[in-house]
Amino acid sequence: MNREDIDRLVEQIRYIILNKPISDDLKSESEELADLQEAVFYLSNCLAEANEFLKHLRNGELEAKPPSRHNFLAGNLKELHSALKHLTWQADRVAHGDYSQSVNFLGEFSRSFNEMIRQLAEREAQLKEQSTMLTETAGLMKSIMNGLKEWIIVTTQDSGEIIYTNRSAQQFFLRNQSAEEKCSGFQDLLDYITHYKQSNSENCVFEYKCDVRKKTFRIHSYAIRWSEKMAYVHFITDVTSEKEYREQIEGLAYMDELTGLYNRRFCLENLERLIGAGAEFTFCMVDIDGLKYANDHFGHAAGDKYLCTVAQEMLRTSRATDLVCRIGGDEFAVLFSDCKAPVALRKMEELDRNLMAASEEFPMSISYGVVHVTGEGNISPQLVMQQADAKMYILKNIKKAARASENGLIMAFAWTREMETGNAQIDAEHKELIQACNNLLAACAAGTRKEKLSQTVDFLKQYTQTHFRHEEQLQMESHYPDYENHKKYHEALMSMVDDLSNRLKIEGPTLQLMGEINKQLGIWLINHIKTEDTKVARHIQDWEGRGDGH
Template sequence: MTEKDANTLLEQICNMIWNRPAGGKLEDKSQAGRKPLYASIKQIIGQVKQVIKENYRQKRNFTSAFSGLFHEVSVQLEKEKKFNTLLVSILDRLKEWVIVTEEETGEILYVNKLAKKRFYDPETGGIVCEKDCPFMARIQSCHGQEAEQRYEFRCFHDKIFQVKAYSLLWEDKKAVVHLITDITCQKETEAYLEVMAYKDELTGLNNRRNCLKTIDNYIKSGIPFSICMIDLDDLKQINDQDGHLHGDEYIKLVSEEIKKSACEEDFTCRYGGDEFVVLYKGCSQQTAAERLAAIDRNLASGDKKYPMSISYGVVYVETGTDVLPESVLKMADERMYAFKRERKQMKENGDGLI
């Protein structure tokens, strides 16, 4: 019961006692949680009706009884007022933004302190993004449902909000309470972790997990490609003699050369510590080998104090080839080690590079 209802009821009771027409009109919006209050009011009205039938002296005797009952009504109203104050206090301390809207009109009935900091203009006292704001329009168009509503909303400021909406009665009005959380940082972190799950941290190339998945997709989709297994020569020796910083530098220089050799549609990967895999889409085995030879020459001509070179093996996979990704990698790996052994043998014999 609102304060207006209480005053109207008191006026009606007094008019009934003095046989005058009842004034005002009760809003008559009862709630289950107010049964004690309405029981007291019903008792008052019942006694008033009985007194009206009696004489004036009984009306006077009724005054003391009426005072006690009215006191009970006042206590109930005070309890309700304290409950509403407690409710607002709790909402103001929530970590979520809270906006309460009238279900029928979308009028904003309540905004907690945290939401005011985000949505309110302290100078005007109005909502900053109320006009032409798709997010606020979405909130104000929400109609109550028995079940909880959950959704995510990306606004034009690239902010992502998670909203939970519930139907309730708010000061005797059908309303919807919206609990809003800014999950922009959470979504950005999830996207970053998802990317990093398939990326090598040192080089920025794709990692082993992504490599096997991509090879399988190429084969199943019937995409012709050349798969290249690449190994850095003497990386362990450089790590042992010059330190791991130089070893990491070597790895990154090779990755940069691999990126330069690849087209936008090609796939580049750091497969392991000193191993790389490249998928040249629609590229013949000979052309792929020529690209790798160019990478090898560019590394050998570098001005680093340690020598740099790569060994590699290439396998061409035609359209319609039915083979497992692991089998194709194994074939390319065997050819790479054959290349490495041949190069080592030629160096020992003084025949120069391949």
């Protein structure tokens, strides 16, 4: 063996170490090295084959062709390959739920693998137990739902497909529905449910009114997971009786038991609502005349009948949009929506005439006060009621005075014997003059429109002037000695009438002005009649008695 052969062997070993194939040009020609050369080439092939196989194992290619059976260096590698294939098979079995597998040939990996399998087996057992419990619970829940009278429907979120209904729902929706039943209103409810889409994450509660069946349903809808699907469960309850009962209770809270009208609470709430909304309306306060008289002389049954008669007449003369209320013992109120005061006054006048015409055992009539609310400005319900109440009581007092008078005239200032002068013509004119004053007060109290009020004012002025001229003519003819002073009384009274009438036309019938008419004009006139005009009448009577007037 020479130096060249040794170098060739060293180069071959270096190629083997570097995992390079030995080329033929490195092969020695020496016969002495033939066996050694053959062994080196065998070693190189075995290592190359083993390294190639290791590369496949590293890439997870367990189905790669293993080294040949003549490769004695790859024995352990083949055993590792076999173990990995078996381990892969075991992992596949575990993946399919076989937790009986165990590994005992990979040291620390075996312990970790076996612990993983134990935990998986334990978790699967727990999941199976939970699944069994859920199945039992679901079965129990369905049994309970089937026993409920409420309808329960479950629909998928994506398509609205019905995937569950309890027995009650099936009877109404899904079993043997005739064409008439499908058109009865329930089909619309079913369509609504199947097309339901939740707008947010909140659970939804809404009511559905079936006009055909005259029923109301309350529906609670929840987003849930049902049989591995995202779904909505709808609980449908028939709340018709509940709604009717609630409406009945609310009705009792707002209704007057005797007359069937709305009560004071309802009146105040709606008065406040109309004012708050800035609506235009007319409010009328009504008081029954002589209810105490009817109760005292004919019994409370007659009084109740009187109240009911007034209530029925008020309903008859009002519109469906008007609110008629009994707000006290003998007090009523009417809210005329979108109505002017003159229209409301005509209705009240008609109501009063109807009641008087229907009187039998005792006289029936009403006193009323009307307030028009424009919807502008700041006014409280209490102030509206106070204003209407004040106007109503002015009219009521006028009627009381009329009942106290001898001739039954409607006057705030009743004619009495003390006012008689003995001159029939002068007394007749005085009565007409007082009646004109009372008519003016009544027109103011009733809120008569300006045109008619102006006519009443003008009549009072004209009649006062006519009466004064006639009376002054008689004084001049009879040579009444105090003629000039009496004429000054007439001028002062006429000035008062002019002033009050002008203010009425400008200011309208304010409470303050009506009080001045009552106190100044009426009282001044009566005192003048009782004192000055009585003197004039006696003088004229004496003058005529002496024959000077003939």
